[in-house]
Amino acid sequence: MSKTIALLTDFGTEDIYDGVMKGVIKSISPNATLIDITHSIAPQHVRQAAFALLNSYRYFPNGTIFMVVVDPGVGTARLPIAVQAGNYIFVAPDNGVLAYALSNFPNKRVYEIANTEYRLPIVSNTFHGRDIFSPAVAHLANGVPIEKLGPELADVIQLPMPELTVQEDQIDGEVMHIDRFGNIITSIGELHWIETNRLVLSPIFGDVKSNVPIESSHARITVNDTEIFGIRVSYAESVRGDLLALVGSSSYLEIAVNQGNAAQRLNVSVGDRVQISLGEFDATVRN
Amino acid sequence: MSKTIALLTDFGTEDIYDGVMKGVIKSISPNATLIDITHSIAPQHVRQAAFALLNSYRYFPNGTIFMVVVDPGVGTARLPIAVQAGNYIFVAPDNGVLAYALSNFPNKRVYEIANTEYRLPIVSNTFHGRDIFSPAVAHLANGVPIEKLGPELADVIQLPMPELTVQEDQIDGEVMHIDRFGNIITSIGELHWIETNRLVLSPIFGDVKSNVPIESSHARITVNDTEIFGIRVSYAESVRGDLLALVGSSSYLEIAVNQGNAAQRLNVSVGDRVQISLGEFDATVRN
């Protein structure tokens, strides 16, 4: 069975970097199947990549090898690592980029990629995506056991978790991502509908791990001085141009404009604060 | 034989959406071959996608399954559909996005994608590309008969056709697309050279279906107050920087600048009017 290698990087597709990495992988592992998650992570934005990986890895086939290269420390002492976690292998620089996804795996084994046999013969100081990570994933796809790559490490480097604090009458989070449509994706998740007008928040991040009930029509969302009343089930509850809050496809609170661009309209950026105030009013009246 | 799945969406490649859909497809149909037509349709621009599909589908292998997801109505009552037409299958939201391509197929069978067996276990309200369309194309690629997806429907939703009106001495159309090079692609097609200085228009759109002869040197093209005299056979009849009209690669009238950007020079946008005046002068004199 051909192995799937999923690529998540900040190399873009405008230069030759992405293509060259694929050439290296295919030279070593001709039968590997390559899938791009994205190469458009903002340059050196480790946290954006960590969040993207967290929200995407579970949709890939069992056995997928993820190559995650956002590597501001290339050429420094940071280690290249390969991690076995569940049915997946994650290969990346050890700079925290795997931390969010790996928080879902209580059992994992972490290895340094140290064995020069599984690198290109010449390793540059500026492009380990090509010289170290691509050969590593290709050899793993060929069936090389992960422990052959190098010594086992105790753990991976951690990354500050996204903000998510739960108090009695409010939930505070932050803007994690603005997507192509201008949808504002927040750290407030995961949210699930349990009945009409009633959601439950099972916090992915933050110290509180118990479920928090939310009456959707009593929720007031504040972002960048704009207030939005209520959380909608779908775009069907709005018309073109409406600003609305809803549960996005990765189960986070998402702020959107029906067929429009919410981030532009609200002038919101990654890192901005988002707040849900609970139960202070009835959105069916206010909205 | 591995099935080809061709993807045409407005999801972009900057986010995880495109990659996640591919992960879902490959999880269900590991041997499917995925080809991106483009993911850069303008957000929610159903018509642009319909035109792109019309001009691309015929170049794909027999048996190709097209997944076309431009879906402003996600989460509303619009149906997900799969259509057997000729040797192809088209999978899309039923919002008109298939209408232009399907107008070429007198016989087709349309099915609602209703069978929950061929969806992801949890279906979000905002990302049916991942939860409904990707599993559907993957199961189809695995050989699931299309009629298993759900009940047959009478027809697909239609979309207003591009403007193309033919009168005795003029042809009116509209700008359908501006490409990466700034070439202005119009609805006036399809055009074929039948001899030197003589074209024939076989209207793809509009009420007139009979062929219209055009003397290329007697044609005056008007777009956004700019006049262009004559239709050229190729760029070879111009020099760098020349503005010219010619027959583009999809057989539409196209306005271009030799090694330059026509849309920028003429300040032309999608939807602008284009007119060909026939036979009023001799471009070999005027130009």
Next chain:
Amino acid sequence: MSKTIALLTDFGTEDIYDGVMKGVIKSISPNATLIDITHSIAPQHVRQAAFALLNSYRYFPNGTIFMVVVDPGVGTARLPIAVQAGNYIFVAPDNGVLAYALSNFPNKRVYEIANTEYRLPIVSNTFHGRDIFSPAVAHLANGVPIEKLGPELADVIQLPMPELTVQEDQIDGEVMHIDRFGNIITSIGELHWIETNRLVLSPIFGDVKSNVPIESSHARITVNDTEIFGIRVSYAESVRGDLLALVGSSSYLEIAVNQGNAAQRLNVSVGDRVQISLGEFDATVRN
């Protein structure tokens, strides 16, 4: 064994062009593996594509067929060609786009793609990527011998080589590429470290072919009126925000900002002059 076809074009991925070419290739050669080097070469920028090919081809598997389509002369008398060089085949318009890569192959055989059997039945005047080059690479991937494509030619069209002049106390080059990170990639290569503080330049371009020793701490780099003292081994010798010169991943002199954008900071563009002054001072003192 499935053949790899690597694509390098200026067609972008926003339009249908890239996808349609892949559809054509897969229709003829269903088992070919397609890898994108990039489709983001600046429109009609033959030289940028030639440089990209030079720096990428060697990372692809033996037997790879490269389809390089940057084709400002489409529809003119320029010939479509296929070149056997080493274990690779290069397919392109004969406009110089292959010249830099082929300069590494003393023995090569050049063929015109003239045989209409290996084209699409209808050949447009504006999209030979689809009508001529895609079918050619697909048939080659299927094992059609290259000499079947058409008559052998004496050589390919040449392209002015990048500037690289070596004098006693200075080296002059030019900016060849600005990458996604804003790194400034120059024509001064290839550079290799031979010991601490000592590099050797083995000129890829220019008339001087003998090796030039460089004491890295005595090198002063000038670009757009900015001076940079010394050539660093890696980013580890700098901190965030530092402007530095180092040897890039393709062994050219590269000017970068640690986790920043050098091209923006220095207002540098492709074609700008770059100079290394040798041995005039001690950067360990000056810097």
